[in-house]
Amino acid sequence: MGWTDERIELLKKRWAEGLSASQIAAELGGVTRNAVIGKVHRLGLSGRAKTTTSTASRMRPKPTSQPRRTAVAPAHQPSFASRGNLALAVAPQARPTPAPRIIPIEVIDTQPLTCERVTIMELRENMCRWPLGDPSQPEFRFCGGRSTxxxxxxxxxxxxxxxxVNDRRRDRRVSVPFN
Structure with missing residues (x-):
């Protein structure tokens, strides 16, 4: 159904009375709640009828002669804005960052280190493939020690x-400087 002059007048009247868009759509018939809201905006109907006992005034506390004391949020709880589009956004708070603990990695030598220092062409099966040095340099070699x-x-x-695995997880949390 279209918007006739009679239906528009009924819409204006019901909107001024404070009916919801759903209630108006049900009374008009043949239109949705969203169609009613769209028409209200196109007509520029902004004001609503205010009742003296609105829910906002009933819920609002009465002012007292003593000033209200606000509780201070503990440092470990985030504080939130209470109005506007940032009502649930966490307000940034400066927190001191603890100094990272340095945990040394223990390397236990089970066998003496014997590096043969071999090139890739000399590398064979059962030889250690641990890289030694910078691969872009001519003196780059592999360990070449005996491997199982x-x-x-x-x-x-x-x-x-x-x-x-537990040592690797610990190392991700705490940075260990390389010597």
Whole structure:
């Protein structure tokens, strides 16, 4: 159904009485709540009938002669804005950052380190493939020490390369400086 002059007048009257868009749509019939809201905006109907006992005035506390004391939020709880489009946004608070703990990684030598310092052309099966130096430099080599069959590294370099899961998680949280 279209918007006739009679239906528009009924819409204006019911809107001024304070009926909701859903109630007006049900009374008019043939239009949705959103159609009513759209027409209200196109007509520029902004004001609503105010009742003396509106819900906002009933819920608002009466002013007292003593000033209201506000509780201070503890430092560990975020404070929130109470109005506007940032009503639920967390207000930034400066918190001191604790100094990172440095936990040394223990490397236990089970066998003495014997690096052969071999090139990639000299590298064979059961030789340690631990890189030594900068790959872009001519003096770049691999460890070449004896590794167990199927392993990529000698026991010394395997301890550095393969850390238990708990140690790896700890290392992500705490930065360990390299020497």
């Amino acid at each position: 069959p199927g392993a990529a590294y000698c026991p010394h370099h395997a301890q550095i390369a393969y850390q238990p």
